Amino acid sequence: MNLARMLKARADEGRPIRVGLIGAGKFGSMFLSQLRTTPGLHLLGIADLSVPRARAALEATGWDVAAAVAPSFAEALRTGRTVLTEDADALISADGLDVVVEVTGNPAAGAHHALKAIEHGRHIVMVTVEADVLVGPLLAERARKAGVVYSMAYGDQPALVCEMVDWARTCGFSVVAAGKGTKYLPSFHRSTPDTIWDLYGLTVEQAAQGGMNAQMFNSFADGTKSSIEMAAIANAAGLKAPSDGLLFPPCGVDDLATVLRPRERGGILEHSGTVETVSSLERDGRPVFRDLRWGVYVVFEADPSARGDYARRCFKEYGVVTDPSGRYTALYRPYHLIGLELGVSVASAALRGEPTGVTEAFNGDVVAVAKRPLKAGEMLDGEGGFTVWGKLFPAATSLAKGGLPIGLAHHVALKRDIPEGEIVGWADVEVKDSPTVRLRREMERTFGGGVSAAAE
Structure with missing residues (x-):
């Protein structure tokens, strides 16, 4: 470099x-x-x-x-x-x-x-x-x-993923999926700062010694941080967000190209060109073989037409791990070193004068979802807290539903009861005017009607 x-x-x-x-x-x-x-x-x-x-x-x-x-x-x-x-x-x-x-x-x-x-x-x-x-x-x-x-x-994962996406496109490949790994089970969406260290296998004392903030680390466990990071990647790399949140499929590095391909090709993706987070745990809690818990990946494909036969043959000749068709493959990095x-x-x-990844569109958004039944008058405590977790949606869906961004779901009171698993909307809370709220509304007006073609 x-x-x-x-x-x-x-x-x-x-x-x-x-x-x-x-x-x-x-x-x-x-x-x-x-x-x-x-x-x-x-x-x-x-x-x-x-x-x-x-x-x-x-x-x-x-x-x-x-x-x-x-x-x-x-x-x-x-x-x-x-x-x-x-x-x-x-x-x-x-x-x-x-x-x-x-x-x-x-x-x-x-x-x-x-x-x-x-x-x-x-x-x-x-x-x-x-x-x-x-x-x-x-x-x-x-x-x-x-x-x-x-x-x-x-x-941090978003910039590293954007670099991998850029690499694939610079090489003339089509990006099928991109994202990261994490430790996930569906029950984690209900995780709170009181339960987080059990999920990480740490004591409260060990966490304190490492300077680890319970609410911040809970955001990683309950799905919020993954949603936020995948939204950032979608917005910076021109990729799509899943229509109803991340799937968190259990997947090891050798299976990335098989699992993360479009449904019509035998995979799990709604569309080609989307973001997704893979889990290091099977749904029954067993560890995934050769998991990507700490890493990032990009799945890409050779030209699907007959003209791509040469590239697909090169994949095979050089020992590249592909899906059964030989068309899809993946590049991954097992770790990220953060700061x-x-x-x-x-x-x-x-x-x-160049960024290592930069937001260019409003393709994905992250909205607050109730972790448990919430009552009118309760105060939301934001990302990683006791009340809500953040779920990824296409930006157009978020705006159509009037979803409250997870970044604003802090110190705001509910105006009605919200069942567990339901989206919290702008209309459901007492939102006070602030520079951040005004900035968000300006961003929605400026970019909400111009969601990039890649996200449509």
Whole structure:
């Protein structure tokens, strides 16, 4: 990719890329651990609601905190040190900043910080995929108009999948399916922060030692995070969302090309060119053989006409695992390294002016669904909580149903009873006006009628 060489050149010239990190949790800490050893990057500042937490993140990831921390941005710019602050807006507006890395996990905060970064001419690496799914098309459009990069975060599954989709298309293949693996059973949709560590095989103490947030990790188990990530991929890669949510089929890596092909060809997909998440568990709880729990994949096909015989023959000659017809095959990556890989996005944005995946359409949306029977007056507690989980739909379906985006299903009261498994709509809750609500409504008006042809 040549980025390492370009970073070294910047380091040799004394012109490092100056990075501002917003959010010092687990993902941010993983980035900090590698930023410290990457030539050509300068951590200008960390903004976190708790400065002691930001300091602890530096200490935990091997920084010499006493030597690294500067009292002001001017001093940090002059000496190559780092400011710790609770004021994210101050960090975004600091002189010399090149790239903002948004890692709060809060969709409202993520959208706000992205808009501030665009206003100040900073590139944005949006780790908070919740913000991207809620209002990403609008943020990406505004960034393009301002001449800055708005990018998915390399190391997180959506950006890695988008890279694989791009690879397949660049090679002249048609993309049939793309997505990731996870640990899933249908009962997990009812998982709560009180039950999550049992699903992960951890104690509360072990989770706390690892800095793991129960509600955030519950979002991975109850299906919400998979829905959000698949929506992000659909919106960035021009793929379809399933008509009634993800299927989570049990599937190992050797069976990707057989399972994830269209129904008329013997697979499970409604359409070719869709997103899907595969489970590492059989429905009876047994582990899937050669599962893809931590990885990502793309299923693609050779030209289905007789003209594709040569490519299909090459698949066989070079030991490529295919479906029985020899037409479909898959490429997969068994792991993703999350924040440890994030520097790729920072370098790509600053040195090439290119995102590692960017939202280009409104193909998929994620709406709130009741985890249990809910009563009028109850307060929804959002992604990974006790009340709702997020289900993926085509954006057109979500808009037609008036579904409440999961990113807005937090601290809002229900106006009526909602049965378990039913969609929660905008009309079912007391939604207060806010900049995020207005931004979402603007995004719906701007992109809701123009769902890309790939999603229709």
